[in-house]
Amino acid sequence: xxxxxxxxxxxxxxxxxxxxxxxxxxxxxxxxxxxxxxxxxxxxxxxxxxxxxxxxxxxxxxxxxxxxxxxxxxxxxxxxxxxxxxxxxxxxxxxxxxxxxxxxxxxxxxxxxxxxxxxxxxxxxxxxxxxxxxxxxxxx
Numbered sequence: 674x675x676x677x678x679x680x681x682x683x684x685x686x687x688x689x690x691x692x693x694x695x696x697x698x699x700x701x702x703x704x705x706x707x708x709x710x711x712x713x714x715x716x717x718x719x720x721x722x723x724x725x726x727x728x729x730x731x732x733x734x735x736x737x738x739x740x741x742x743x744x745x746x747x748x749x750x751x752x753x754x755x756x757x758x759x760x761x762x763x764x765x766x767x768x769x770x771x772x773x774x775x776x777x778x779x780x781x782x783x784x785x786x787x788x789x790x791x792x793x794x795x796x797x798x799x800x801x802x803x804x805x806x807x808x809x810x811x812x813x
Contacts, residue, residue, distance in 0.1 A: 677734055679743060684713060716800065718747065720739065723795040747780060
């Protein structure tokens with residue numbers, strides 16, 4: 674099994690806020706991330722696809738094509754956007770990185786399988802800050 678990795682970047686704003694809680698409770702739980710005026714990050718999105726290399730190309734998945742797929746399906750929808758207000762697949766969800774990476778998986782996994790008979794999405798790693806990141810393997 675070979676794992677290929679593509680890194681992409683996007684910038685986005687969000688607010689961690691549970692509308693069922695008071696402002697005080699939101700501030701207690703989410704701290705500055707509950708700021709009414711939002712806050713932003715320079716995200717790094719790292720997508721890992723696994724499979725066996727194609728005997729004709731030597732590729733598990735053409736990384737140039739993977740980059741185009743990620744750009745079309747994810748980056749174009751989230752870059753320079755407010756994740757709480759502008760991104761349709763985040764409607765009604767708390768805009769945490771955990772929820773965001775799970776939504777990315779729902780979008781990318783079937784697109785990768787459509788594009789390749791042997792490759793599949795293995796992992797999505799989303800870096801929010803130098804200290805905070807999340808990984809998701811499609812497990813529920």
